[in-house]
Amino acid sequence: MIDKVASSVEQALGTVPDGATVLVGGFGTAGIPNELVDGLIAQGARDLTIVNNNAGNGETGLAALLKAGRVRKIICSFPRQTDSQVFDGLYRSGKIELELVPQGNLAERLRAAGAGIGAFFCPTAFGTELAAGKETREINGRQYVLEYPIHADLALIRAETGDRWGNLTYRKAARNFGPVMAMAARRTVATVHSIVALGALDPEAVVTPGIFVSKIVQVARSATLAGGARQSV
Amino acid sequence: MAYELRSRNEIAARVARDIHDGAYVNLGIGMPTLVANHLPAGIEVILHSENGILGMGPAPKTGAEDYDLINAGKQPVSLLPGGCYFHHADSFAMMRGGHLDICVLGAFQVSATGDLANWHTGEPDAIPAVGGAMDLAIGAKQTWVMMDLLSRKGDSKVVAHCSYPLTGIACVKRIYTEYATLGCTAQGLRLIDKVAGLEHAELERLVGLPIAATS
Numbered sequence: 001m002i003d004k005v006a007s008s009v010e011q012a013l014g015t016v017p018d019g020a021t022v023l024v025g026g027f028g029t030a031g032i033p034n035e036l037v038d039g040l041i042a043q044g045a046r047d048l049t050i051v052n053n054n055a056g057n058g059e060t061g062l063a064a065l066l067k068a069g070r071v072r073k074i075i076c077s078f079p080r081q082t083d084s085q086v087f088d089g090l091y092r093s094g095k096i097e098l099e100l101v102p103q104g105n106l107a108e109r110l111r112a113a114g115a116g117i118g119a120f121f122c123p124t125a126f127g128t129e130l131a132a133g134k135e136t137r138e139i140n141g142r143q144y145v146l147e148y149p150i151h152a153d154l155a156l157i158r159a160e161t162g163d164r165w166g167n168l169t170y171r172k173a174a175r176n177f178g179p180v181m182a183m184a185a186r187r188t189v190a191t192v193h194s195i196v197a198l199g200a201l202d203p204e205a206v207v208t209p210g211i212f213v214s215k216i217v218q219v220a221r222s223a224t225l226a227g228g229a230r231q232s233v
Numbered sequence: 234m235a236y237e238l239r240s241r242n243e244i245a246a247r248v249a250r251d252i253h254d255g256a257y258v259n260l261g262i263g264m265p266t267l268v269a270n271h272l273p274a275g276i277e278v279i280l281h282s283e284n285g286i287l288g289m290g291p292a293p294k295t296g297a298e299d300y301d302l303i304n305a306g307k308q309p310v311s312l313l314p315g316g317c318y319f320h321h322a323d324s325f326a327m328m329r330g331g332h333l334d335i336c337v338l339g340a341f342q343v344s345a346t347g348d349l350a351n352w353h354t355g356e357p358d359a360i361p362a363v364g365g366a367m368d369l370a371i372g373a374k375q376t377w378v379m380m381d382l383l384s385r386k387g388d389s390k391v392v393a394h395c396s397y398p399l400t401g402i403a404c405v406k407r408i409y410t411e412y413a414t415l416g417c418t419a420q421g422l423r424l425i426d427k428v429a430g431l432e433h434a435e436l437e438r439l440v441g442l443p444i445a446a447t448s
Contacts, residue, residue, distance in 0.1 A: 101363075
């Protein structure tokens, strides 16, 4: 019997080794797996490479992981925010490595990892400093840059509803990086707001098939309700 | 001769006039978001947000925000009937695959041949952040820039060669400004329109580059 439902965040995360590459879903307020990031802080792994669109906001979640000195390198598209003071300080003092990746390349490099693609030629960033030193090729009169996949040990994502096979649906724009990150990691842990019986999810509406998911864990909904509710309900 | 510059809303309205019925459009963060308020009545334009929305609608009323429904600028938005959600790889495939008709971006500088600089000032202590700018610049069928022609110091932001780090090469087709609308071509700038009373020679003086007259 397959049962991917974990009883706690701690159980869902299992052992995360030092030096692991960890994908963290979310964009803005939508889809950030805060409970799993808090779990990673509690779990203790160090020397991590983190992949996220941003580099932490405020003092909680990813920013707290950075502040705890547990992240060696961050791969992201948009580190600079009004409230990215934790990252800004680490970066300016040379305590964290930054690999800046155009957002679409970030998504496609994750997708490529999940799809078993060795590398791909992409027109984004050709002729810019983000393509400096990279292999290029002209194909049908257009210039492309060779980009490599981003493989990871672990993906932490936030979904909406799951079943014990790990099938997932998402909610609105909280989907963002979830599906491609789930594909790209050797192990994927998803939080969900509800767990339903097998067969209850409309098979036509499953966004991430359970084959890409290792564990799901139910958490309270927060900051997602119309009406601006930020508290758990 | 006296002339009056276009306000930001007037520039947005000028951009909106060039958007065709049925267009799939991405409006960049900042000034371009104003374009949504000026789309002509009677046409249907589908707005794309790169975090995974087609059919994006206006900001919801205060108190009705949904923090799972935000735009690329991370502001609460709404979904129009017929709109849908998708993941990031699909969203950027819509750009790079040439499915989006028009993308409107802000800029630090645009060259006469359409090179774009809008992601990084290149200052040594600046923390670089690119987001979707490089994907957007080269992805849509047409990339337009909406910006003030002159910097705060009074320098033209339309230049022979960008001094800021590039976002994309020869990717901008049109520049909408408070003085004029300019086309970028392999041969240089071309005038599309200008505010009433502004002499062609005065516009060329402000820009500091030759501008081919409208044929």
